[in-house]
Amino acid sequence: MSDKTEIYLDYAAATPIDPRVLEAMKPYLADVFGNPSSLHAAGRSAKIALDDARDAVAGFLGAKASEIVFTSGGTESDNLAIFGAARQNKKNYGHLVTTTIEHHAVLNPIEHLVKNEGFVADYVKVNRAGLVSPEDVVSKLTEKTVLVSVIFANNEIGTIQPIVEIGKAIVRWKKDCGRKPAEPPYLHTDACQAAGAFRLDVNELGVDLLTINGSKICGPKGVGCLYVRTGVRLEPQILGGGQEWRLRSGTENVAGIVGFAKALELAAVLREEENARLTALRDKAIAGLLKIPKSFLNGDADKRLPNNVNVTILDIEGEAMVLYLDEQGFRVSTGSACTSANLEPSHVIRALGLPYEAAHGSLRLTLGRWSKEEDIDKLLAVLPPIVEKLRKLSPVRLDEKHYA
């Protein structure tokens, strides 16, 4: 990192590219530059790299190569899943089910379909620990439901949803209705935050559509994929030369795709060791932060990502805390980077049942491949005086017993 004193604890917003990933990308940023659609050798070399990357990603997901659609990232993949499934099947299906803690890349397409295209959506609530129940999900299904979209692991509070159970419950529901497996409702999960920490076998998970991307797993930005189970009918959203099984046109970003595949491969290799290491760091950070008076953990303590810490510290503004910590070299966040320009409190924290004024002081630390124990020690040392200072400035004095 350019600033030697920098302590980066915001891996959920963006990750450095692993040097091994960059190494894998280099040939495709230099000598192997052909268009994979070209018939000649320069095109075929690029096509081989693309095919190999597709096989690798399919292998990671326990899927077929023909089920992998490369895109420009998680947001585009989520949009393709939602708009694609809804618009392709709109004649017979007009209902969507999701949760109150999805990323905006899921919530906003659904809102658009409701506002502009005649769809109806139901939002499954989470409990105080940030978890949905499979029963609640299934209770929302109607014969018109085309898609259920549930985030695998939340980007703010790190809670891991019971996707396997939700999948099974949907399969039972379909069976009871006499629906074939390839018929809606389809189950989509945004697994961008989970891909570094979990084995994501689409058959074990029972999902029909799954989103992952490069920028959250020490791979490049601007690349991701949507897994599309054979038989699931999607309307392509970007039309042109017919690349990616006619589901996503545009010359393929070969270097990015190769890097994305390599990042997934590394994640799988490092997973076990990294999860153990990060879980220990995470729990140390949580324990340390909770020593601050009037603080509490957001999201379930166990069913959470190994790298996610999200603590509310009452009576302070999260943004101010981020900036004070930043001055001291700590890169942390409050809520999601994608909405950090927006000063409204996080919809995810609000969804936990916290009142508006208590949703402002959330501190998110997300750890990763280069996080060290001393990073946590240093943060825990500098934070208390910052909290003290900010509380002196704050006009708010909340009663913690209402929120903890």
Next chain:
Amino acid sequence: MSDKTEIYLDYAAATPIDPRVLEAMKPYLADVFGNPSSLHAAGRSAKIALDDARDAVAGFLGAKASEIVFTSGGTESDNLAIFGAARQNKKNYGHLVTTTIEHHAVLNPIEHLVKNEGFVADYVKVNRAGLVSPEDVVSKLTEKTVLVSVIFANNEIGTIQPIVEIGKAIVRWKKDCGRKPAEPPYLHTDACQAAGAFRLDVNELGVDLLTINGSKICGPKGVGCLYVRTGVRLEPQILGGGQEWRLRSGTENVAGIVGFAKALELAAVLREEENARLTALRDKAIAGLLKIPKSFLNGDADKRLPNNVNVTILDIEGEAMVLYLDEQGFRVSTGSACTSANLEPSHVIRALGLPYEAAHGSLRLTLGRWSKEEDIDKLLAVLPPIVEKLRKLSPVRLDEKHYA
């Protein structure tokens, strides 16, 4: 290039990344990895790079930074222009005008709007030289026309359309109808193939929407932009965190965007010298190819890209010629790479008025930054015996006087 004997003459399909572009990208593939939406210093460093790149691209186009929307490439930009303009304005406008020689990234979204969303489209024909007339374009306008999309320079035959005149004619038409400049019809141009060779000042051109990308100008794949004139109302097509002025969500591909901006900067610096050099090579190649009996040039000889050669050689299959040349180290194409998997003859060549059977034998050479005179000499030496061999195999004997 990896193969020392390779002679790459397919710059319209894909270009190598200029080493200076890769150098500019490197910091953003390594140390500067923050999410531009993050509040902290790592995010701000990425945001500064993004803003600088946006300023540079805006400068290249004579536009404002607020008019540049970064995307994943030319296809996505074309889709955003067409779907975005059509869907945003569908209450009052339901008509589109384009040409018969557009890229599929323009044709297919328009076809989709016609088939599925109630729009009507008119297609302006080109003359035998592959040029549209501004009068023909304006003759198609109705009070319902929302968008006119005309490719700046064709990707197959290199013809340069009279965009300035088309823009002026539309402005006159609007004036006559009492329309304000910011009201439809909007003029969009796909300038991907032109960005390396032309000064693309959006105000001189009089366009409202303009597509360019990285992969055709010795920049990276997977990145491009859409210029959107202030006041033009587009519906965003990818929804989420609200990046890119809320017109295109998703974490920005910072390294790719920086590379794209650098590639445009280099193109502007090198333009004059390269255009003169490539025009001479092009004309030498055309003259040499036309010595082959029963051959003729596709597309206007003068109003064409400095790097584009497209010659029909009767009585042979273009694909076979590409593969024979490939065996000898020459990377060339017949038609567009984006549809090379499709053995139908090119819609562009067909649009010139050539019959089906004569549209099969088109050879496209597209030159670029590393093309040398000896590349052309070598190609002109090896091609005639290939043509002779293929003609012996061909069951077809066309009468050239019908097509030349």
